[in-house]
Amino acid sequence: MAGYPFDVIEPRWQAYWKEQKSFRTPDPSDPDFDASKPKYYVLDMFPYPSGSGLHVGHPEGYTATDIVARYKRMKGFNVLHPMGWDAFGLPAEQYAVETGTHPAEKTAENIDRFREQLQRLGFSYDWDREVDTTDPNYYKWTQWIFLKLFERGLAYEADAPVNWCPALGTVLSNEEVIDGKSERGGHPVIRKPMRQWMLKITEYADRLLEGLDDLDWSDSLKEMQRNWIGKSVGAEVDFRVQGRPESVIRVFTTRPDTLFGATFMVLAPEHPLVAQITTDEQREAVDSCVAAANRKSERERMEQHTKTGVFTGARAQNPVNGAPIPIWTADYVLASYGTGAIMAVPGQDERDWEFATKYELPIIRTVHPPENFEGDAYLGDGSAINSDASDREIPGIAAHGTSLNGLGVAEAKAKIIAWLEDNGVGRAQTNYKLRDWLFSRQRYWGEPFPIVHVDGKPQAVEELPVILPEVETYTPSGTGESPLATIKEWVETTVDGKLALRETNTMPQWAGSCWYYLRYIDADNPDQLVDPEKEKYWMPVDLYVGGAEHAVLHLLYARFWHKVLYDAGIVSTEEPFLKLVNQGMILGEMEYTAWKDAAGQYISSASVNGQEDVRAVQVGEDDVEKKDDGFVLKSDPSIRVEARAYKMSKSRGNVVNPDDIVATYGADSLRLYEMFMGPLEQVKPWSTRSVEGVHRFLARAYRLMVDGESGALAARIADEEATPEQLRALHATIKKVTEDIEGLRFNTAISAMMEFVNAATKWEHVPTPVAESFVLLLAPFAPHVAEELWQILGHSESLTYAPWPEHDESLLVSDTKEIAVQVNGKVRGTATVAADASKEAVLEAAKSIENVQRHLEGKTIRKEIVVPGRLVNLVVD
RNA sequence: GCCGGGAUGGCGAAACUGGUAAACGCAGCAGACUUAAAAUCUGCCGAGAGGAUAACUCUCUUACGGGUUCAAGUCCCGUUCCCGGCACCA
Numbered sequence: 001m002a003g004y005p006f007d008v009i010e011p012r013w014q015a016y017w018k019e020q021k022s023f024r025t026p027d028p029s030d031p032d033f034d035a036s037k038p039k040y041y042v043l044d045m046f047p048y049p050s051g052s053g054l055h056v057g058h059p060e061g062y063t064a065t066d067i068v069a070r071y072k073r074m075k076g077f078n079v080l081h082p083m084g085w086d087a088f089g090l091p092a093e094q095y096a097v098e099t100g101t102h103p104a105e106k107t108a109e110n111i112d113r114f115r116e117q118l119q120r121l122g123f124s125y126d127w128d129r130e131v132d133t134t135d136p137n138y139y140k141w142t143q144w145i146f147l148k149l150f151e152r153g154l155a156y157e158a159d160a161p162v163n164w165c166p167a168l169g170t171v172l173s174n175e176e177v178i179d180g181k182s183e184r185g186g187h188p189v190i191r192k193p194m195r196q197w198m199l200k201i202t203e204y205a206d207r208l209l210e211g212l213d214d215l216d217w218s219d220s221l222k223e224m225q226r227n228w229i230g231k232s233v234g235a236e237v238d239f240r241v242q243g244r245p246e247s248v249i250r251v252f253t254t255r256p257d258t259l260f261g262a263t264f265m266v267l268a269p270e271h272p273l274v275a276q277i278t279t280d281e282q283r284e285a286v287d288s289c290v291a292a293a294n295r296k297s298e299r300e301r302m303e304q305h306t307k308t309g310v311f312t313g314a315r316a317q318n319p320v321n322g323a324p325i326p327i328w329t330a331d332y333v334l335a336s337y338g339t340g341a342i343m344a345v346p347g348q349d350e351r352d353w354e355f356a357t358k359y360e361l362p363i364i365r366t367v368h369p370p371e372n373f374e375g376d377a378y379l380g381d382g383s384a385i386n387s388d389a390s391d392r393e394i395p396g397i398a399a400h401g402t403s404l405n406g407l408g409v410a411e412a413k414a415k416i417i418a419w420l421e422d423n424g425v426g427r428a429q430t431n432y433k434l435r436d437w438l439f440s441r442q443r444y445w446g447e448p449f450p451i452v453h454v455d456g457k458p459q460a461v462e463e464l465p466v467i468l469p470e471v472e473t474y475t476p477s478g479t480g481e482s483p484l485a486t487i488k489e490w491v492e493t494t495v496d497g498k499l500a501l502r503e504t505n506t507m508p509q510w511a512g513s514c515w516y517y518l519r520y521i522d523a524d525n526p527d528q529l530v531d532p533e534k535e536k537y538w539m540p541v542d543l544y545v546g547g548a549e550h551a552v553l554h555l556l557y558a559r560f561w562h563k564v565l566y567d568a569g570i571v572s573t574e575e576p577f578l579k580l581v582n583q584g585m586i587l588g589e590m591e592y593t594a595w596k597d598a599a600g601q602y603i604s605s606a607s608v609n610g611q612e613d614v615r616a617v618q619v620g621e622d623d624v625e626k627k628d629d630g631f632v633l634k635s636d637p638s639i640r641v642e643a644r645a646y647k648m649s650k651s652r653g654n655v656v657n658p659d660d661i662v663a664t665y666g667a668d669s670l671r672l673y674e675m676f677m678g679p680l681e682q683v684k685p686w687s688t689r690s691v692e693g694v695h696r697f698l699a700r701a702y703r704l705m706v707d708g709e710s711g712a713l714a715a716r717i718a719d720e721e722a723t724p725e726q727l728r729a730l731h732a733t734i735k736k737v738t739e740d741i742e743g744l745r746f747n748t749a750i751s752a753m754m755e756f757v758n759a760a761t762k763w764e765h766v767p768t769p770v771a772e773s774f775v776l777l778l779a780p781f782a783p784h785v786a787e788e789l790w791q792i793l794g795h796s797e798s799l800t801y802a803p804w805p806e807h808d809e810s811l812l813v814s815d816t817k818e819i820a821v822q823v824n825g826k827v828r829g830t831a832t833v834a835a836d837a838s839k840e841a842v843l844e845a846a847k848s849i850e851n852v853q854r855h856l857e858g859k860t861i862r863k864e865i866v867v868p869g870r871l872v873n874l875v876v877d
Numbered sequence: 878g879c880c881g882g883g884a885u886g887g888c889g890a891a892a893c894u895g896g897u898a899a900a901c902g903c904a905g906c907a908g909a910c911u912u913a914a915a916a917u918c919u920g921c922c923g924a925g926a927g928g929a930u931a932a933c934u935c936u937c938u939u940a941c942g943g944g945u946u947c948a949a950g951u952c953c954c955g956u957u958c959c960c961g962g963c964a965c966c967a
Contacts, residue, residue: 003916220881224962227880232966253967266967307965337966344967350878351965433966548961590888621904626887629940629958676902678890682883683960690889693902696917703917748891751901758901761918820897825948827897851934865947870896875947 003699004706006666010784014119022800023124025080027522028537033078040077041538042069043517043577045546045554046084046131048509049110050091054117055648056656056674056686061545061583063671064680064746066123068543070780071741073124074804080538081124082520084131085111086513090168093445096474103445103474107134117659121667122783124800129523133512134445138519140465141529142511143450145561147460148568150451154200155439157458162438164192169476170442171196194480197440197449197505201560205229205432207574208559216579218681221551228552230433235417237343237426239265239316240396241277242324249273249316249327252338252431255348256420257404257412259320260387261366262343263356265327266309269293270335277327279313286310286329293331307332307355318343319397319425320416321389330355338431346377353377367409384412398423437557439508442482444474446506452493453501466502482506513554514561517541517576529570540573545680548582555580581744584683586674587645588654592619594633594641602633604640645685656686668782669695675746675781694750698785701757701778705771705789713792718765727811729759730770734807737777746781753778768793773805820871821846823855831872839866846872 017023026033042065047058069081085107092103092110111132118125131138149155162171167187171194182189201208209229212222234254241247249265267274269290278286289310309330318325332351333342346356347365353376356363368385369378389401402419404412420426440449448468450461469490471483485491485504493500515529521538522530555577562576597603598613608614624631624641633639648655661670672694678684707714722730733756740749756774760766772793779786779799790799813835819842821829829849833842843864846852852874859876866872 218881220961223881227963230963230966234967251967255967332965332967334966342967349967351967354965431966433963551962621888624887631887676889684889687889687903690903697902699917747889748901751891754901818897822897822948825946830897854934863947865896867896867948871948873896873947 003695004702004785006668006698006785009788010120010122010667013784013787014122016787016798017122017124017800018119020798021128022798023081023126024128025078025126027531027534029531029533037076037078039080039538040069040072040543041080041517041541042072042543043081043520043541043545044083045544045550046086046513046516047114048086048089048091049107049114051095051106051110052650053110053113054658056658056661056670057547057583057586057648059121059658059670060586060674060680061547062118062121062123063674064581064583064744065543065545066671067675067741067746067780068744069124070783070800071804073801074776074779074799076803080129080520081126082129082131082523083118083123083125083127084129084516084520085114085133086509086516087111087132087134088446088512089509090443090445093443093474096445100474102470104134120662121658121671124783129520131516131519131523133447133516136465136467137524137526139447139512141519142447142507142515143464143466144529145515145565146447146507146511147450147464148570149199149561149564150458150460152564152568154203154564156198156200157195158198159193160196160198160438161191161193162196163189164194164480165189169478169480170482171438171440171480192480196438197503199437199439199560201437201557202432202434204560204563205231205434207563208556211559211563211575215575215577217577218580218582221548221555221580221582224551225556228434228556231430232432233430234428235413235420235426236339236429237319237420239319239325239343241273241327242315242317244277244314247273247277249341250339251341251343252429253343253345255345255409255413256416256426257384257387257407257409258345258348258366259318259343259416260384260389260404261345261347261364262318262325263346263362263364264325264344265316266333266342266344266355267312267327267329268333268335268340269329269331271329271340273341274312274329277312277314282311282313286312289329289331307351307358309355309359311359317396319394319420319423320387321401322392322394322397326361328355328359336435337433348377348379350377350379366404381409383408387412394423397425437560439511440505441508442476442480443506444468444471444483446508447511448484448506449503451503452495453503454495454498458503459495459500461502468506510554510557514558515565517544517558518565518571532570532572535570536572539571540575541577542579544577544580545583546580547585551582582681584679584681585647586677587683587685588648588652588656589687590621590643590645590685591654592621592624592631592641592643593617594619594639602636602639604638605642648686656688661688661691665691665695666698666784668698668785672698672750672782676750678747680744680746697750697754697757698782700761701753701774702785702789704757704760704766705775706792713794716764716766717768717771717793719768720765722767722770724811726760726763726767726770727808728814729756730773731807731811734773734777734805735809735812738804738807741780750781753781775799776802776805817869819846819869821849821852822871822873823852824875825873828852828855835869839868842866842868842872846874 044062044065069079072079087107092107095106096103164171165182165187168182181187209231212225232254234252235256237251239249307330309328312327312329314327315324316327344352346352346363348367364386366384366387367378367382369382384404384407388403388405390403392401393399394401404415417428448466450464450466451458452461469487471487474483477483477485482504491502491504493502518530521534525531558576562571563574565571566574593616595603595605595608595614596617619641623634625634627637631641631643633641646652646654658670669691673691676694705714705717733752736752737749775786775789776799787799815835816832817835818830818832820827821831829851831845831849833845856876861874861876863875
């Protein structure tokens with residue numbers, strides 16, 4: 001399938017770019033730096049160099065950023081467009097465990113493969129800036145940043161129940177555990193306390209939240225981050241346990257205004273007070289409830305949505321009215337959120353309502369529901385009722401109670417918080433779902449911590465990097481410690497003559513990716529993380545493109561580190577990534593699945609559910625047809641088949657290898673196809689047949705300008721004046737392509753170029769300047785063939801820095817316009833009128849259309865609407 | 878359950894701020910070239926009806942049901958389904 005000689009063109013230009021260092025980007029300190037140009041930093045999420053090489057999902061985002069980078073260069077920007085490797089990680093370590101080879105070996109091999117594959121796609125990276133998170137010259141600075149965190153009190157050790165995964169022999173972060181199983185491999189995970197490094201990301205929760213407002217990120221992405229941070233504003237309130245003056249139950253609530261409706265309390269089964277306050281009569285029931293909760297995995301507790309609980313026998317005093325209320329324990333209250341205890345207000349909380357009705361606990365509404373309210377708990381706004389204790393003393397708390405009656409929710413909250421504060425039984429409080437970041441892993445293949453313990457106290461190691469030592473076996477120690485713990489001579493060192501023990505945990509994979517975008521700016525600097533002058537010039541990142549799987553974690557962690565570095569005066573911006581776009585996943589080819597029963601007869605997909613001995617068979621696209629909202633077999637329309645595209649996976653066998661596409665159609669075709677598939681952010685199925693379509697387009701563009709026999713410039717390309725029609729076609733294309741690149745609408749930009757080529761193919765002659773402009777438009781998308789055409793058109797230099805064509809609006813206007821003529825909103829014909837025709841002239845032309853006249857016959861025109869250049873609508877009768 | 882996004886031909890999709898729905902591409906059909914095929918080129922290509930199987934005309938059509946408007950894929954209200962995220966967060 002060689003519509004044009006891409007197999008010759010592509011390697012030639014790749015070699016040229018490499019030799020000429022076409023994409024080398026000068027820094028402010030370099031002699032060839034041009035300070036008059038504006039800067040543009042366009043960044044890809046760097047890949048983990050896996051053993052299986054690039055898949056077609058990688059080039060999607062990479063092509064998008066490459067188009068922008070090439071376009072911006074032509075627009076006269078200094079463009080920073082780098083690439084590197086997020087190379088620490090579990091797969092390389094597991095490979096090392098299996099084979100006994102050092103993970104660095106396999107990693108280097110994988111990186112070479114990835115680099116070669118990326119270069120074969122013609123991406124315009126400045127390869128001099130390549131970074132590798134496993135390179136000691138890189139992780140030296142990861143360790144250095146960790147010390148900054150440590151110095152600032154943002155890194156601390158804690159014994160915390162962690163997610164211990166026996167199968168992986170390591171601890172996982174909350175984020176790596178999905179539904180109680182490890183994200184990688186799906187192994188079961190249990191809770192186990194262990195000494196860990198934690199980072200105080202919670203201290204930055206508010207700034208991480210507020211910073212989102214000014215970012216050009218998608219709403220859904222910002223929402224995900226907001227939800228993850230999970231800020232809630234409310235109050236802490238202290239309840240005294242009756243008969244136990246030393247015991248106070250502190251609760252967090254977002255609705256302190258409903259305190260008068262708190263008719264019972266619930267403690268999480270893990271709450272330390274449960275054991276203390278339980279009365280003897282209730283002890284047995286409570287113990288079995290607590291034991292049952294402990295037996296259940298985190299997952300089971302989440303799945304079970306019916307609420308069960310037990311009365312502890314103890315009562316607490318409601319601080320606003322002195323009323324005694326029963327204390328229960330139930331596992332619908334989570335120990336890990338807030339204080340692990342709640343005041344239950346069934347009148348205004350659905351969960352509490354459910355619990356109260358089940359155990360026949362009293363319900364008091366304290367917010368007046370609207371007239372037509374039908375439901376149980378009322379969560380909305382309204383005026384407070386049943387909330388008056390102003391006539392009373394609250395024993396042990398206040399001489400006079402207060403009243404909220406008649407106040408709206410907001411006022412009631414403010415008033416009651418003030419009252420609680422005055423009487424020392426509560427205060428305004430803000431809570432977050434975000435937890436501190438569990439920052440250590442018990443693995444070998446990660447950054448060592450620059451920390452030693454002297455007399456059990458952690459202390460910074462100033463001399464960096466702390467090199468990852470050689471080790472005999474990569475197998476986890478199984479005790480929860482990393483393989484590093486087994487190297488006694490490494491672990492034991494001295495500081496000022498005293499025995500010092502090195503930290504044997506390593507950092508999680510997120511560490512290296514938290515700041516890599518800074519290192520690209522000054523990749524080889526041995527003395528600084530980044531030169532401040534260069535950092536100031538290049539930051540922030542103007543466009544960041546990557547997969548949605550990093551929507552929360554990587555982006556939140558990187559923003560956190562960036563803010564810490566900002567506070568430490570190392571970077572000049574508060575936020576690292578101005579604009580962020582998630583490319584949509586590319587699914588496998590559309591599959592049509594029919595079902596056969598044990599006898600080999602087709603059965604309809606609707607009746608498959610519950611049937612045994614059914615097997616799925618793939619049927620071809622030609623064997624099915626559309627019927628109603630689904631597909632059926634052509635041979636038997638009563639058999640419904642399932643039509644859908646699946647995520648690419650090795651097990652499904654629907655993975656498309658970019659190498660194969662490049663070999664058959666060329667890199668330019670792959671790039672162009674991935675952009676032509678649909679909007680960048682959308683999920684879309686792969687279709688190899690459609691690759692041929694864009695390949696044909698490139699071949700047509702090539703043949704438009706190159707003689708097939710001789711390989712020389714086609715005779716059709718002529719030095720002559722362009723006609724108005726040609727100029728209009730060209731300038732419309734320039735306008736469309738330019739605007740679409742700016743808006744990242746690459747699919748429609750490509751459509752516009754296809755339309756241009758379709759039109760130009762019909763012209764007898766194509767004026768040279770018109771052909772040249774078109775080649776420049778094509779260049780960001782299909783750079784190899786564009787360079788080739790540019791050379792054939794007579795240029796000796798690369799078009800990398802050729803000025804981007806500008807469109808001339810005056811050439812777009814045509815003398816005449818075709819307008820639609822409607823009668824009562826239905827199109828009954830079209831009229832061609834002068835572009836500057838008067839309203840009267842347009843109406844006259846419209847009414848003279850025969851078909852329009854027929855629809856006007858015998859009717860009275862009530863209204864005439866004329867939209868200049870667009871349409872006429874005649875409203876009759 | 879909550880939050881966010883979506884639903885347009887056989888398929889991927891397009892349609893600016895409400896103004897000729899289906900651009901562009903794939904697949905399909907017909908023709909040209911060819912001994913033949915591939916490649917290439919040209920034309921057609923949402924559904925239905927009338928008409929001569931033509932030109933042409935009419936009706937319907939952007940998940941479904943309402944509404945606003947001279948005019949709705951686009952705006953408003955309600956419903957269904959799909960995708961992503963969170964999920965007893967007090």
